[in-house]
Each structure stands twice: as structure tokens, then as C-alpha cells.
Amino acid sequence: MTSDRIADRKIREKQARRSQILTSARRIAEAEGWPSVTVRRLSDEISYSQPVLYSHFENRDAILAAVALEGFRELGVDLEKARLRSAPGNAVERLAASYLRFAESSPAMYEVMFSLGLSLPFGVADTPSELRHGFSQLLELFNGRNADPEVVAELFWSNLHGLVELTRTKRLPRSRQKERLRILVELFTVSR
Amino acid sequence: MTSDRIADRKIREKQARRSQILTSARRIAEAEGWPSVTVRRLSDEISYSQPVLYSHFENRDAILAAVALEGFRELGVDLEKARLRSAPGNAVERLAASYLRFAESSPAMYEVMFSLGLSLPFGVADTPSELRHGFSQLLELFNGRNADPEVVAELFWSNLHGLVELTRTKRLPRSRQKERLRILVELFTVSR
DNA sequence: CCATCTTTTCTAGCGTTGCTAGATTTTCTA
DNA sequence: TAGAAAATCTAGCAACGCTAGAAAAGATGG
Numbered sequence: 001m002t003s004d005r006i007a008d009r010k011i012r013e014k015q016a017r018r019s020q021i022l023t024s025a026r027r028i029a030e031a032e033g034w035p036s037v038t039v040r041r042l043s044d045e046i047s048y049s050q051p052v053l054y055s056h057f058e059n060r061d062a063i064l065a066a067v068a069l070e071g072f073r074e075l076g077v078d079l080e081k082a083r084l085r086s087a088p089g090n091a092v093e094r095l096a097a098s099y100l101r102f103a104e105s106s107p108a109m110y111e112v113m114f115s116l117g118l119s120l121p122f123g124v125a126d127t128p129s130e131l132r133h134g135f136s137q138l139l140e141l142f143n144g145r146n147a148d149p150e151v152v153a154e155l156f157w158s159n160l161h162g163l164v165e166l167t168r169t170k171r172l173p174r175s176r177q178k179e180r181l182r183i184l185v186e187l188f189t190v191s192r
Numbered sequence: 193m194t195s196d197r198i199a200d201r202k203i204r205e206k207q208a209r210r211s212q213i214l215t216s217a218r219r220i221a222e223a224e225g226w227p228s229v230t231v232r233r234l235s236d237e238i239s240y241s242q243p244v245l246y247s248h249f250e251n252r253d254a255i256l257a258a259v260a261l262e263g264f265r266e267l268g269v270d271l272e273k274a275r276l277r278s279a280p281g282n283a284v285e286r287l288a289a290s291y292l293r294f295a296e297s298s299p300a301m302y303e304v305m306f307s308l309g310l311s312l313p314f315g316v317a318d319t320p321s322e323l324r325h326g327f328s329q330l331l332e333l334f335n336g337r338n339a340d341p342e343v344v345a346e347l348f349w350s351n352l353h354g355l356v357e358l359t360r361t362k363r364l365p366r367s368r369q370k371e372r373l374r375i376l377v378e379l380f381t382v383s384r
Numbered sequence: 385c386c387a388t389c390t391t392t393t394c395t396a397g398c399g400t401t402g403c404t405a406g407a408t409t410t411t412c413t414a
Numbered sequence: 415t416a417g418a419a420a421a422t423c424t425a426g427c428a429a430c431g432c433t434a435g436a437a438a439a440g441a442t443g444g
Contacts, residue, residue, distance in 0.1 A: 038400085038401070038402085039401085039402060039403080040400090040401080040402090048422075048423090049422065049423050049424080050402090050403080050404095050423090051403085051404075051405095051422070051423070051424095052421085052422065052423090054402095054403075054404080055421085055422090059402075059403075060401095060402065060403090114357070114361065114363070115307055115309075115357075117307075117361070119362070122362050122363050123362060123363075123364075123365050148371065148375065150368075151368060151371050151372055151375050152375060154355075154358075154364055154368075154372060155351060155355070155372060155375055155376055155379065157354070157358065157364075158351055158354030158355040158358055158364075158372075159347060159350055159351040159354055160354065161354035161357060161358055162349070162350030162351055162352065162353035162354025162355070162357065163346075163347070163350040163354070165306070165307075165353060165354065165357060166346075166349065166350055166353055169306065169309070170311070170314050170315060171306070171314050171315075172315075172346055172349075172350075173315050176342075176343060176346075179340065179343050180343055180346060180347060180350075183340065183343050183344060183347055184347055187347065187379050187380075188379075190382065202391095230429080230430065230431085231430080231431060231432080232429085232430080232431090240393075240394090241393065241394050241395080242394090242431090242432080242433095243393075243394070243395095243432085243433070243434095244392085244393065244394090246431095246432075246433080247392085247393095251431075251432075252430095252431065252432090
């Protein structure tokens with residue numbers, strides 16, 4: 001029968017290749033944009049033919065979705081750190097700044113998470129914890145301090161996301177960004 | 193020499209065909225999504241061969257950009273109407289509701305305006321008035337009533353845009369939308 | 385009215401994309 | 415070491431945006 005050693009090695013190799021695909025996709029996207037992340041290019045990067053990619057992912061979108069999932073995991077971690085490091089008075093500011101920094105420093109990652117029209121399992125029965133975790137950090141800010149913390153957190157997220165998107169797509173100039181952060185924090189700190 | 197009548201007729205015909213292209217693009221997008229709006233499909237719709245499209249627009253993106261421009265014009269008109277019809281106390285709510293209604297009722301149009309990565313001449317020297325007009329309506333809400341009306345208007349826009357995008361892409365459930373509008377209006381009505 | 389020049393339109397095709405069927409090679413098992 | 419099983423590759427399809435050069439249609443001057 002099949003030796004476990006061999007099966008294990010195969011699994012390890014497959015895992016390594018999968019992660020190589022995702023790393024390459026991310027690097028190319030951040031350097032040249034998502035349209036440059038083609039299946040052919042990725043197969044070149046990992047030195048395998050195209051069909052091999054399809055034994056890892058159903059299609060190109062699934063690759064992008066996997067990268068996006070990594071992004072949500074990382075954003076969640078960032079936000080949690082920011083929250084834990086915050087003093088009672090400045091939590092809103094810390095999280096807002098952290099969110100904006102994430103989007104600013106990895107625009108391609110932010111794009112794949114929110115703007116490429118990928119359908120991720122948000123708001124379904126078995127929504128992965130990575131997808132919930134980020135929002136939980138925002139929710140934590142308003143829990144107990146507001147009449148409807150859920151809605152306030154959703155609006156906080158919306159405001160941050162809108163600001164990021166309008167800036168990234170040049171609908172808003174990058175100039176007054178610090179001022180915008182200040183007023184945004186004020187808006188959600190008064191809160192009711 | 194060329195009769196002016198003939199030249200005029202040609203211009204009219206060209207104009208008519210251009211508008212036919214845009215109307216078709218819009219209809220197909222709203223019915224089947226933007227990926228279905230291909231150059232081949234559009235050339236079918238207007239009963240001309242593909243190259244004719246390229247005598248009207250430089251490339252596919254230019255077609256989409258032209259549709260987007262129409263969208264900004266229409267949104268600007270909607271917002272202006274909402275503002276003019278509003279009573280002193282409910283202007284913020286009227287505009288917010290109007291904005292959300294526009295996005296909700298023409299999701300493909302909203303998508304091409306904001307989410308398809310088209311570069312429109314925002315924030316340059318000769319930014320078309322259509323592109324400014326919408327934002328002007330938002331700015332009008334806060335002018336004179338806030339320390340920094342420009343920034344508050346930008347944040348109001350960001351919040352609305354973020355809410356639209358997160359809803360459209362299913363990051364937020366559609367359910368509590370009315371409640372969200374209520375709190376959003378509250379946030380920007382207290383304003384400072 | 386016809387011949388010529390200009391403009392408009394079409395045919396046909398290039399290069400690139402995502403994706404896949406079927407052949408081929410490699411690896412494992414007995 | 416032969417044969418089965420798994421992994422991988424070659425080669426190609428259909429659809430895309432876009433364009434060069436041929437063909438057709440329209441306008442102009444004699």
C-alpha cells in the first residue's frame with residue numbers, strides 16, 4: 001500500500017507550490033497590477049505548465065480569491081494589534097489609521113479584496129473566521145458605547161472604505177488625507 | 193465644394209450612432225454585466241462592423257468612460273433636485289437617500305462610474321463640469337455650517353460611496369440599510 | 385452622365401487571454 | 415521489473431481587443 005511518507009511528501013510539495021503561486025500572484029500584482037497576473041505568467045513563475053495551476057485552483061478568480069483571503073487575515077491581525085495597543089481615548093483613531101495604512105501600503109492587495117468583483121463567502125452560514133475577524137475589531141470599538149454598535153461599526157467601515165476607494169481611484173486628491181482622518185475620527189468619537 | 197447640408201447630415205448620423213453605442217452598452221451592462229459589453233457585441237447591436245466603433249472611440253475603455261460621464265451628469269442632476277426640494281432640516285437626509293437610490297437602481301452604471309478602474313479626468317485643470325457638479329451639491333450642504341466644509345463633504349461622500357460598495361459587493365447585508373441611512377444622517381447632521 | 389478622387393465600411397487576421405482534452409511521461413506498487 | 419496509477423505536458427479551442435489593407439459607397443468636377 002501507499003507509504004505515508006510518500007503521501008505526506010506529496011502533500012507538502014503541493015502545499016509549497018500552492019503558496020508559491022499565491023506569492024507570485026501577489027508580487028506581480030503589487031508591481032505591475034492585476035491584469036499582469038495571467039495564468040501563463042504564473043505557470044512560468046512556478047516552472048510548471050498551465051494545467052497544473054488548475055489542479056490547485058478552479059480558475060483564475062479562485063487564485064485571486066485565495067490572495068484576497070490572505071489579505072483579510074492580515075488586515076484582521078493589523079486591526080487587532082492596533083486595538084490592543086490603543087489607550088481608552090484613542091482607539092478609534094488607532095484603528096482608522098491602521099486601516100488606511102494597510103490600504104495605502106498594499107493597494108493591489110486592497111484592490112483584490114474589495115474591487116475586483118470577486119465573490120467571497122461573506123455573510124453566509126459558514127463565513128470563514130478570517131472574514132469576520134477584521135469587522136469584529138471595528139465592532140469592538142462601539143460595543144456598549146452606542147445604541148446600535150453594529151450599525152455604527154458598519155458605517156465606520158463604510159467611511160474608511162469609501163475614503164480609501166475614492167482616493168485610490170483619484171476621485172479625491174491625496175493631499176488633505178490627514179485632515180480627513182482627523183475629522184473622521186471626530187465624527188465617530190462623539191458617537192451616540 | 194462639399195455642401196454644408198451633407199456635412200451636417202453626416203455629423204448628425206455620426207452623433208446618432210455614437211449615442212446608439214452608448215445606449216446599447218448601458219442596456220447590456222445593466223442586464224448582463226459589463227463583461228458582456230464586448231466590442232463585437234456592440235458592433236452587432238448597431239449593425240456595423242467592429243472597426244466602425246473605433247472611429248467613435250479610441251478603445252473599449254473610452255466607451256465605458258463615456259457611459260460613466262453620462263452617469264455623473266445624471267447623478268449630479270438627481271442630487272441637485274434633491275437639494276432644491278429639501279427643507280432646511282432634512283437636506284442631508286434627502287441627498288443621502290437620493291445618492292443611495294441612484295446607486296441601487298443602476299448598479300451597473302454606478303460600477304462603471306467608480307469600480308471599473310477607468311481613469312476619468314477628476315481633479316485636473318480642465319475637469320469637466322459634470323464631474324464637479326455632483327460634489328458641489330454635497331459641498332453645499334456643509335458650506336458655512338462647518339469649520340472645514342470641504343473635508344466634511346468629502347467624508348460624507350466617502351461614507352455614502354463605501355456603504356454603496358460594501359453593499360453592492362455583499363460585504364454588508366442589504367437588510368439593515370434603512371437603519372444605516374438614519375444613523376449616517378445623524379452623524380453628518382450633528383456635524384461641527 | 386461619367387470618371388475620378390475621397391471617405392466610409394468591411395473582411396480577414398494578429399496576438400493574447402482563460403481553459404481543457406488527450407497524449408506522454410514519471411512515479412509507485414506488487 | 416512489468417503494469418497500474420498519478421502527475422504533467424503539448425497542443426489547441428473559443429473569445430477577446432484591436433488593426434492593416436481591400437472593397438464599397440459617396441461626393442465632385444468635367
